[in-house]
Amino acid sequence: MTHEENTSGWDAIDQAIGELYGEQEPHHYGTSIPYMLGGPDPLDGISVYSANTPMPHWHFVTYGFSELYEKEMQDASKSGYGFELTFRLTRSENETEPPAWALNLLQNVGRYVFNSGNIFHAGDYMDANGPICLESDTLLTALSFIEDPDLPEISTPNGSVQFIQMVGITGRELEMIQTWNARGFLSACSSFMPKYVTDLMRNSYADIPSVIQAVQLGIEQDGSSTAFLFIQQLGWESPRKKMLQKTVPAKLQLGANQAVLIGNILRSRMSKGESLSLIGPDVNIMFKAGEQPALLESDRQITLTVNKQVVEELAKNLRPVEWTFVITSLDHLLVQIVKTEIKDQEGHVIKTIG
Template identity: 55%
Template sequence: MSEEELNADGWAAIDEALEQLYGEQEQKHYGTAIPYMLGGPDPLNGISVYEVREPLPHWHFITYGFSELYEKESEDPEHSGYGFELTFRLFKSAAEDEPPAWALNLLQNLGRYVFNSGNVFRSGDYMDANGPIALEADTPLTALAFIADPLLPAIDTPNGRVEFIQLAGITNDELLAMQVWNTLGVLAEMKEHLPLYMTDLQRDSLLKLPAIAEAVRLGSESEGSNTGALYVDQLAWENPADDSVHTLQLGAKQAEIVGKLLRGRLLKGRTLTLAGPEISVSFETGDAPGFEIRGELIILKLDEAAGTALSEIFRPSAGLYSLPGWPELAVRIVPTHITDNEGTIVKTIG
């Protein structure tokens, strides 16, 4: 049965939303030859790309495949599939006649992440790419922020609701600012310099602008961090045989952000949870420092002095550190190796 013979109400609903935005402008559509369920490499059914001139020349990418494009299959009546499609606005140079292939690959890679993990993207999320978002490109943009597409409101389809979530390329320090405050707050401060949250591979960090840096500082100090949980792949906990000194392990790359998050959470009386491959560690405020082990969950109670000491230890410098006034706990920071797609180490932190 061809796609034309299928019930494609979900696909048609996305087409209709784009027609309302772009009229009869002909888009470039990049389909998938072999469906993912039949062993094809690309999880998304297709990606449409529009050439847009205002407010600056750019490509506007829209995915087809995170939502249910054909028959309703999920048991969730309110949402179509994962409940969203991704969009991406990328600055277009005068020399470009076709949208760059790396952007199509980026969207398909995000599709693999969602399909394989079951994790979804929502407005306010962020993701560290651990390298340039455009592979082999000389760009400071190494992470992604997610926000509702400013010109594509959510739609109700026969298969349920679909939101259009736009990704925007950000720098590492902008990612850090979003982690210690919140994504939407930082993007709001940067909006004047990011028309339609467009991605420009050549732009520098907007935190170098004093007004934005100060607004972000004030926001994080007054509101604290919205990041209540963080995945830390090098997280570990060591129980000594003689039950003397227990050791908390972190990777150097994430140690600094954990320290900043501790200050942004505990000072506001909020819990911070780190999730690792085998254990989770929850930091909570307490009258005195101590810890409790509940199977794979370690709960660390921190008073003000212990919280301050930990936040100062958490930095991208490998070593074994003891805590003043808390001899039962030590912290080990281990080097983090950044690898490319082939597994070759391209950078070591710590």
């Protein structure tokens, strides 16, 4: 470490982990060129411990989302972003070094936070848009975030730091989380995934009856915690008057890949009177619960007021196929579902939906 003078933030993290792992010397991966000076890696370091319960696994802890040295941020109550990330990954008997892909994944998440300013809280989730470990055939293509079960929040001279654990999840599990919420879903899986250890080779928990039941019950009780959905394939054409005053209705365009999910979340949100915003590259469309269906356009946002009948009609027709249907009660709104092309990292189409 180059900072001789004050490492109080760093020391506080060391002390918290020391209480858990005693004298164990971790594998530590420092960053040679600091991010501030143009280095590629935003985190100052990652320590990895070898844990044996509830099964052999690696326990990664980051250094860098919080203030490790002098206090610089205005907010005195929390240190830096107020958290550090942890990650638990299954470890095989003959493994002596933690895998490099997991270190890269943590640095990538670090880059995302530092570049966007979006910070993670327990209960958040993130679509990785592909396998979390690039060269593997894992089903895990997304991440969710929960408090680390062994590392409670700490107070440091620079403010408080929470330890937020990253958990690998499958695409279908992500949909369950979006339709309900991450805490509830992870809790329903906790007996299959003690301490939320990520296992690249596991099957999806989305098919387990007890999980399906917990999710259905949870949606009925709580609705969905997803207020915003980012939709790559989202289009809107305004209604317009043609010759002889004949009106061409408005058209909403959605990709086949997310059609069913939108229907499910819409049903879940509206049952509790909560709104849902679809955020696309060029337009935002907000669904709002109300008795009288209505369509309102402003510069940056379209607001669709929907009642129970409209929601049911939408949810029933939002299918992963290429087709168009009309919602008569919403000013004859045309809803067009278009094909989705799933591409690999080189940009080749590997799957077409719709």
